[in-house]
Amino acid sequence: MSTLREVGEREAWRCWLCDEPVDPDMSVNDPRGPSIDSINTAKKGGKGKGGVERLAHRACNTKKGAVKPVVPWSDRLFVVDPAPIIGVVEQLTRKGGRVAVARCPEKSDAEDASEWLLDRLSRLEPGVRFDTRIEQAGGGYLLVLTT
Structure with a gap:
């Protein structure tokens, strides 16, 4: 300890x-x-x-306490339907692959969210290497997290 x-x-x-x-x-x-x-x-x-x-x-x-912790997305980001960060990290750490974590109206919003998320995850799970991809989808941009 x-x-x-x-x-x-x-x-x-x-x-x-x-x-x-x-x-x-x-x-x-x-x-x-x-x-x-x-x-x-x-x-x-x-x-x-x-x-x-x-x-x-x-x-x-x-x-x-006895409930699952929540790591909030930054208020300064413009993201729609953000995924719960802890759940996504657990899933990717356990199974690998890719998970769509948020939608953004503009590419610059997705780039800001990507930069923030990778920085946050580097401190949250320093032993795991995460990457992001930004994909155009449905008139906006999808932020995808991968391991």
């Missing part, structure tokens, strides 16, 4: 859930204070338990 400082430094003091900065000097009892989220990565039916320790704000960690 790692210390809070080790996890925080490895994660560049950013919450893995909300992607906002975490103040290492804030009290661990404060909702915006740092906490370690231990994520079980053992596959169903597999033997033993695997896990990853990620940095989260105490409130983000507590809020997710």
Whole structure:
């Protein structure tokens, strides 16, 4: 088990859930204070338990509790029908392939979303290489994520 400082430094003091900065000097009892989220990565039916320790704000960690965590898309992006990021990452990590993750009205919107998503996923799942493709579809642009 790692210390809070080790996890925080490895994660560049950013919450893995909300992607906002975490103040290492804030009290661990404060909702915006740092906490370690231990994520079980053992596959169903597999033997033993695997896990990853990620940095989260105490409130983000507590809020997710027993429900699946949600990693929100950035409010600055213009995306329609965005897919749930955690679910897509789990699916691609498990099975590989490709998943359409959002539709955008303009190609520049899809390019912005692609750049943001790849940056976000590089911190969310640093051990997995993701790529995106932008495909013209139905008068807009489809953002496709692949492994």
